Amino acid sequence: MSGATARVVSARESARDLVLEVEELETDFYTQEGVVHAVRRVSLEVERGQRVGIVGESGSGKSALALSIVGLIEPPGRIVGGTVRLNGRDISRYSDRQLQRIRGREVSLIFQDPMTALDPVKTIGDQIVEVIRQHRPMRRAAARREAVRLLQDVEVPYAERRLDNYPHQYSGGMRQRVMIAIALANTPDLIIADEPTTALDVTTQAQVLDLLERLVTERSTAVLLITHNLGIVAEFCNRVFVMYAGRVVERASVERLFAVQAHPYSEALLRCVPRPDQLERGPLPTIPGAPPNLAHLPPGCPFEPRCPVGHGVELCVTTVPPPVLVANSGDPVLAECHFAGERYR
Amino acid sequence: MTRIVLDKLFGAGVAIFGASLLAFLFMRVVPGNPARLIVGPLATPQAITAQEHAMGLNKPLWVQYWRYISGIFSGNWGFAYSTGQTVKHEIVARLPASAELGFYAFVFAFLFAILFALVATYRRRRLVDAAIRGLSFIGLGTPPFWLGLLLLLLLSQIWGILPGPEGRLGPNTPPPPTVTHFYTFDALIAGQWGTFWNAIQHLVLPAITLGLAPFAYLVRLLRANLLDISRENFIVVVRSKGVGRWSAFVRHALPNAFLPTLTAAGLLLAQLLTGTVLVEEVFNWPGIGQFVVESILRQDYAVVQTFVLLSAIAYVVVNLLVDVLYGVIDPRVRLPVAR
Numbered sequence: 001m002s003g004a005t006a007r008v009v010s011a012r013e014s015a016r017d018l019v020l021e022v023e024e025l026e027t028d029f030y031t032q033e034g035v036v037h038a039v040r041r042v043s044l045e046v047e048r049g050q051r052v053g054i055v056g057e058s059g060s061g062k063s064a065l066a067l068s069i070v071g072l073i074e075p076p077g078r079i080v081g082g083t084v085r086l087n088g089r090d091i092s093r094y095s096d097r098q099l100q101r102i103r104g105r106e107v108s109l110i111f112q113d114p115m116t117a118l119d120p121v122k123t124i125g126d127q128i129v130e131v132i133r134q135h136r137p138m139r140r141a142a143a144r145r146e147a148v149r150l151l152q153d154v155e156v157p158y159a160e161r162r163l164d165n166y167p168h169q170y171s172g173g174m175r176q177r178v179m180i181a182i183a184l185a186n187t188p189d190l191i192i193a194d195e196p197t198t199a200l201d202v203t204t205q206a207q208v209l210d211l212l213e214r215l216v217t218e219r220s221t222a223v224l225l226i227t228h229n230l231g232i233v234a235e236f237c238n239r240v241f242v243m244y245a246g247r248v249v250e251r252a253s254v255e256r257l258f259a260v261q262a263h264p265y266s267e268a269l270l271r272c273v274p275r276p277d278q279l280e281r282g283p284l285p286t287i288p289g290a291p292p293n294l295a296h297l298p299p300g301c302p303f304e305p306r307c308p309v310g311h312g313v314e315l316c317v318t319t320v321p322p323p324v325l326v327a328n329s330g331d332p333v334l335a336e337c338h339f340a341g342e343r344y345r
Numbered sequence: 346m347t348r349i350v351l352d353k354l355f356g357a358g359v360a361i362f363g364a365s366l367l368a369f370l371f372m373r374v375v376p377g378n379p380a381r382l383i384v385g386p387l388a389t390p391q392a393i394t395a396q397e398h399a400m401g402l403n404k405p406l407w408v409q410y411w412r413y414i415s416g417i418f419s420g421n422w423g424f425a426y427s428t429g430q431t432v433k434h435e436i437v438a439r440l441p442a443s444a445e446l447g448f449y450a451f452v453f454a455f456l457f458a459i460l461f462a463l464v465a466t467y468r469r470r471r472l473v474d475a476a477i478r479g480l481s482f483i484g485l486g487t488p489p490f491w492l493g494l495l496l497l498l499l500l501s502q503i504w505g506i507l508p509g510p511e512g513r514l515g516p517n518t519p520p521p522p523t524v525t526h527f528y529t530f531d532a533l534i535a536g537q538w539g540t541f542w543n544a545i546q547h548l549v550l551p552a553i554t555l556g557l558a559p560f561a562y563l564v565r566l567l568r569a570n571l572l573d574i575s576r577e578n579f580i581v582v583v584r585s586k587g588v589g590r591w592s593a594f595v596r597h598a599l600p601n602a603f604l605p606t607l608t609a610a611g612l613l614l615a616q617l618l619t620g621t622v623l624v625e626e627v628f629n630w631p632g633i634g635q636f637v638v639e640s641i642l643r644q645d646y647a648v649v650q651t652f653v654l655l656s657a658i659a660y661v662v663v664n665l666l667v668d669v670l671y672g673v674i675d676p677r678v679r680l681p682v683a684r
Contacts, residue, residue, distance in 0.1 A: 067581070070585060072581060072584055072585060074581075075469055096589070096590065097589070100587045100588070100589055101587065102587070103584070103585050103586065103587040104585060104586035104587035104588075105587060108585065108586075109582070109585040111578060111581070111582060111585075113578060116577060116578035116579060117578050117579055117582045118579055118582070119579045119583065119597050119601070120579075120601065120675075120676070120677060121600050121601055121674060121675055121676060122597070123676075130583075130586060130588065131586040131587070134586055134587045134588060135587060166676040166677070168676070168677050179582070182582075182586065
């Protein structure tokens with residue numbers, strides 16, 4: 001978000017109790033193809049205990065955003081600008097050593113693929129104990145007891161016995177429960193969950209999501225949920241940020257977004273969610289075309305080539321749309337579309 | 346689990362049997378007659394026949410093979426005609442020197458390979474990585490005997506930092522009382538610090554010379570594996586727990602990257618333990634390599650057969666150890682006992 005609007009909105013929001021406040025965050029990847037702008041001046045905020053969704057197609061920069069927030073972008077990637085405030089402190093200038101005290105304690109991550117997220121040659125117990133002892137001075141035995149409690153919390157049966165199992169002895173769903181246990185181990189204020197259920201089969205998805213919901217509600221942990229699945233957003237989140245080509249193109253409460261979409265991309269995304277009651281014969285709706293190459297962005301609106309509203313419109317081809325505040329009655333909606341104001345009536 | 350162990354043991358037995366058979370047959374296929382070599386060029390045919398009888402060379406092959414094998418297991422390893430000593434005496438006198446050198450060469454290669462591979466991959470500095478890769482290329486391409494001569498020239502002749510090619514100890518240092526046959530260990534056991542230091546000084550150059558190629562090989566292998574593993578998802582997860590880069594690398598990336606290296610290291614160790622001719626020659630090392638080569642030329646059957654068999658046993662034992670270590674490091678190798 002650029003310029004004045006950002007400052008107006010964030011000035012109002014600083015009065016609220018924010019766990020996470022990201023401003024103008026920018027992350028580039030230096031590849032052979034050129035500089036890939038994965039995260040392009042993204043601003044977002046998460047209130048204490050709030051559940052915020054980030055939706056978008058794959059390649060829209062969601063995962064890079066998650067890693068950028070906790071400073072885990074590895075070369076060839078680099079965070080080139082912006083600030084990240086966690087519990088009011090600007091952590092974007094922190095050294096890695098300072099960030100180490102925050103990761104796993106104030107903010108935890110859950111990743112997409114539980115099959116590759118655990119070290120195959122260490123026991124589950126050791127991997128939970130590691131995060132506990134990293135942040136709390138605790139004897140091994142005590143940390144192990146704590147790990148058993150955590151495994152019980154995430155409903156792993158026979159927790160005590162399974163503590164000494166290795167990852168290959170766990171199923172995918174069970175491994176994701178372990179990841180949740182690791183994320184919750186030090187009761188962080190914020191969990192960033194990057195597609196936490198995408199790699200699981202459908203029934204397991206629902207179980208894991210319900211579990212996560214129960215646990216974060218009990219602890220009033222804020223969650224930044226990254227997903228491409230609007231159904232999950234509807235179920236889980238209070239607020240939603242729609243990402244496209246490295247930008248947040250629409251921000252709204254979940255109720256508002258599902259009622260009216262200010263950005264044509266949001267509308268298209270929503271149309272792609274299959275609803276069993278409305279299924280007709282024929283192919284499922286898709287968004288034609290592909291997201292733009294983040295190394296060679298078009299000069300105008302990045303969605304213009306695929307947009308049902310603005311395709312071929314000169315304004316859309318030539319000018320990047322600024323964020324437009326389309327509704328502002330305690331539940332603001334911001335959208336980056338030249339037609340957002342017209343559409344939102 | 347017992348099934349796996351039995352499989353391994355069976356495989357080991359087959360390997361040792363095969364090696365003994367090959368050594369036995371190759372020696373006999375090679376043209377020439379050892380009896381003739383022993384009695385000399387002017388001997389009468391009768392003398393040659395008598396010598397053949399004495400050595401059992403007139404017996405059928407399978408009887409000769411049986412004598413060889415049963416001799417090995419009953420501790421009678423035969424007689425080395427070329428030196429006039431029993432084979433056992435010769436091997437006990439020479440193998441420990443080779444084994445000690447090989448052991449230290451391996452320790453040097455292995456430890457430095459880990460260190461250099463970590464340095465090459467840890468910070469992802471291109472220059473450091475390129476330098477280490479270059480070094481490993483040089484290591485792989487350098488003939489050890491040439492490197493040995495160069496090191497001797499520089500460090501012993503010109504700078505005088507280390508002793509010259511005097512063998513295992515300096516001329517004024519008596520060997521320590523024998524326990525393990527390794528001079529360094531025996532000196533420590535006897536508390537003879539001077540002897541220990543002397544032995545170490547004599548080991549440095551030959552160990553580096555012998556270990557450089559295995560070092561270079563292991564660096565390349567470990568570096569590639571470390572790079573692969575450090576891109577794995579679980580390393581990011583570990584970092585997201587608040588673990589530092591170095592700890593994540595050493596505690597998580599290294600054990601995983603280690604697995605393929607271990608197999609290679611086992612083979613290298615077995616190879617190094619049984620000696621290398623040229624390096625021993627350059628450093629005047631009283632090892633077994635030179636002796637075995639001479640024995641082959643002189644068709645000294647008993648020496649070669651015994652040596653090949655002992656080498657095969659060394660290979661097999663080291664590889665069994667590697668398999669066991671594999672199981673210790675990688676839980677997926679162990680059978681899932683309970684689900």
